[in-house]
Amino acid sequence: MADPKGFLKYQRELPPRRPVEERKKDWCEFYLEFPREKLQRQAARCMDCGIPFCHQGCPLGNIIPDWNDLTYRGRWREALAELHATNNFPEFTGKLCPAPCEAACVLGINQEPVTIRRIEESLALMGWDEGWIKPEPPAKRTGRKVAIVGSGPAGLACAQQLNRAGHTVTVFERSDRIGGLLRYGIPDFKLEKWVLDRRLKQMEEEGVIFRPNVNVGVDISGEELRRDFDAVVLAGGCTVPRDLNVPGRELEGIYFAMEFLPQQNRRVAGIWPEDKPQITAAGKRVAILGGGDTGADCLGTVHRQGAIEVYQFEIMPKPPSSRDETMPWPRYPMILRTSAAHEEGGIRDWCVSTKAFSGENGKVKKLHAVRVQWSQPDAEGRRRMEEIPGSEFELDVDLVLLALGFVHPEHGGILAQLGVELDQRGNVKTDSNYATSVPGVFACGDMRRGQSLIVWAIAEGREAARGVDLYLMGHSDLPLTRATPICV
Numbered sequence: 001m002a003d004p005k006g007f008l009k010y011q012r013e014l015p016p017r018r019p020v021e022e023r024k025k026d027w028c029e030f031y032l033e034f035p036r037e038k039l040q041r042q043a044a045r046c047m048d049c050g051i052p053f054c055h056q057g058c059p060l061g062n063i064i065p066d067w068n069d070l071t072y073r074g075r076w077r078e079a080l081a082e083l084h085a086t087n088n089f090p091e092f093t094g095k096l097c098p099a100p101c102e103a104a105c106v107l108g109i110n111q112e113p114v115t116i117r118r119i120e121e122s123l124a125l126m127g128w129d130e131g132w133i134k135p136e137p138p139a140k141r142t143g144r145k146v147a148i149v150g151s152g153p154a155g156l157a158c159a160q161q162l163n164r165a166g167h168t169v170t171v172f173e174r175s176d177r178i179g180g181l182l183r184y185g186i187p188d189f190k191l192e193k194w195v196l197d198r199r200l201k202q203m204e205e206e207g208v209i210f211r212p213n214v215n216v217g218v219d220i221s222g223e224e225l226r227r228d229f230d231a232v233v234l235a236g237g238c239t240v241p242r243d244l245n246v247p248g249r250e251l252e253g254i255y256f257a258m259e260f261l262p263q264q265n266r267r268v269a270g271i272w273p274e275d276k277p278q279i280t281a282a283g284k285r286v287a288i289l290g291g292g293d294t295g296a297d298c299l300g301t302v303h304r305q306g307a308i309e310v311y312q313f314e315i316m317p318k319p320p321s322s323r324d325e326t327m328p329w330p331r332y333p334m335i336l337r338t339s340a341a342h343e344e345g346g347i348r349d350w351c352v353s354t355k356a357f358s359g360e361n362g363k364v365k366k367l368h369a370v371r372v373q374w375s376q377p378d379a380e381g382r383r384r385m386e387e388i389p390g391s392e393f394e395l396d397v398d399l400v401l402l403a404l405g406f407v408h409p410e411h412g413g414i415l416a417q418l419g420v421e422l423d424q425r426g427n428v429k430t431d432s433n434y435a436t437s438v439p440g441v442f443a444c445g446d447m448r449r450g451q452s453l454i455v456w457a458i459a460e461g462r463e464a465a466r467g468v469d470l471y472l473m474g475h476s477d478l479p480l481t482r483a484t485p486i487c488v
Contacts, residue, residue: 002072006044012112013042020344024303027188027268030340036074039122042115043071049106053330054116057104059459060086060093061481064101064116071119080127083120086481088157088458089199091128092182094121095191097455098293098337104330128198135205138166144472147172147229149216149414152180153454154445155235156203157461158468161478163208165469170229171208174215176271180237184262187297189304189340193269217413226418231440231468234414234428235461238446242404244289248357253364255279257294257403264301281307281399287367288312288346289354290403293339298401300341310346311395315385317374318350326377353387357400367395406451425450433467434460442468 003009015034017023023030046068054064063082070079083090094117105113127133144167148155151173163169177183179196204210214220225232241256243249260279266272281302288298291314302310319336327333342348356368371391375384408426409415415428421437423429427450428443430436436443444464445457459481469476 002046002048002069003044006041006072007047007107007111010041010045012045012115013038014115014118017340017343023189023340024344027192027264027304029192030189034118034122036076036126039119040072040074043068043119045107046072046114047107053104053106054101054114057100057102057330057332059100059453059456059481060462061459062086062101062120064114067123068114068116068119071123076123076126077130077132080123080132083123085479087120088160088462089124089153090120091124091195091199092153092191093455093458094118094124095195096186097453098332100332100453100455103332106330109329133202135202136164137206138164140166141168142166142473144168144230145170145228146231146233146468146472147225148233148235149225150180150235150237150445150447151178151210151212152182152235152237152445152457154237154447154457154461154464155180155233156199157458158233158235158444158465159208159461160203160206161462161465162468163203163206165465165473165476165478167230167469167472169208171210172214172216172220173210173212176213177269178210178212184265185258185297186265187261187301188265188268189300190297193265215413217415217417222414222417225414226438226440230472231442232418233464233468234418234420234436234441234443234447235445235464236409236414236447238406238409238427238451240407240410241402242407244354244402244404246354246356248359248364251357251359251364252362253359253398254357254400255402257290257298257401260401261294261297261301264305279399281305281310283308284398285309285396286311286399286401287395287397288401288403290314290405291316291348292403292405294405295403296339296341298403299346300339300344302399302401303341303344303346307399311397312346312348313352313354313369314348314350315353315372316350353385355392357397364397364400367397367400369393369395406446408450409447433470434464435467435471440471442471 015031017030048065052065067079067082099117101116102113146167146169148159148171151171159169159171282305286302286307321336323333351372352369353372354369357364359365371388372385421429428448434442444460466476466478
């Protein structure tokens with residue numbers, strides 16, 4: 001155990017953020033350095049509980065008390081090894097995961113929880129700085145070939161695990177660069193792309209083959225994949241956005257978040273062609289519809305682009321600031337969260353339903369909305385929404401961003417060609433080994449479970465890798481995660 005009195009002696013502390021006006025001028029990381037001695041004090045707050053509920057909260061089953069204890073004792077390299085035992089990319093989850101482990105922390109019952117996510121990220125970054133993270137190629141090859149379609153966190157985790165098991169792995173990506181949403185969906189101020197590129201270089205040196213600019217289902221057919229590879233893993237994500245079908249939706253200036261965000265990532269990388277249509281918030285009045293991480297990513301991006309006025313509307317009620325009886329510990333609480341982007345400005349409003357858009361010369365100029373109220377949950381947990389009479393209002397806008405989530409993967413292309421069975425929600429259906437209805441074809445990540453968290457994507461990629469390894473070899477030494485046991 002770390003310091004038995006650590007949680008009594010030390011308060012929760014996070015690294016300071018750069019000043020708002022400074023960070024709004026660039027696309028760089030907004031957290032400052034955190035000294036190692038402070039990291040050790042934060043690890044000392046971990047109580048090494050008899051039943052560590054942080055394990056239950058983490059889909060990866062990260063061995064959190066163990067690496068907290070090692071961190072407290074300054075045994076940094078051993079702590080990193082414990083972390084890597086369950087998580088291929090802790091610097092990604094450390095930056096991007098909403099930390100369900102912290103929501104389940106026993107200390108969080110009556111105090112602020114342990115800073116698990118920040119310790120996780122710090123250990124990973126320290127590992128790179130110290131040269132402890134190196135390529136780990138397999139000792140021998142099995143002669144089996146695996147194709148992975150999609151290079152987001154699920155596909156990358158699956159690829160690294162299968163490659164380390166000795167299979168020859170090729171990752172196909174339809175974009176021009178590898179990384180999926182990590183590359184073109186997450187703003188650089190949350191994940192600078194050199195962090196991603198460093199992991200990709202490690203994977204290449206381990207033997208993973210990356211093939212960007214290949215649209216599987218168009219450039220390569222499903223039949224070709226099954227012919228040329230011993231197994232295929234579908235990890236393309238849940239990419240069909242939820243739309244808002246109201247009058248005026250067709251006006252210019254209304255875009256999906258994932259039409260908008262990738263453009264800025266490309267600009268930062270210096271690869272956006274000047275002759276392409278630009279979507280920018282510079283000098284505009286912006287409305288962002290939808291909350292969550294994607295809405296916050298849009299918010300931080302439009303601030304940096306120079307929006308003059310920003311509103312973020314959500315149709316649901318404003319969440320409480322702390323747990324209530326509907327969200328008891330250790331469940332993940334649906335409480336009000338303020339991200340770094342929200343600190344930077346803009347007006348947030350809840351219980352707002354957009355009814356229509358209007359414009360001039362084919363361009364959006366106004367958003368028409370009404371305020372709503374929600375009933376108490378019924379016996380099945382459902383709530384009824386009603387418009388409040390006389391609460392209609394309109395807002396001058398030049399740019400509207402739809403951050404309403406995603407409904408399911410794209411059903412055409414490779415899914416249609418392979419003929420995989422879908423579940424009731426339109427996602428790819430699999431068994432407990434992540435195998436689809438088509439022999440030798442597997443699926444993982446958002447494509448299988450629907451829109452979810454990066455930590456679930458990595459967990460699913462690791463589990464799918466074990467399922468593929470079992471299929472190819474009849475046994476597997478790849479580890480199980482805690483998320484969903486695989487049938488052996």
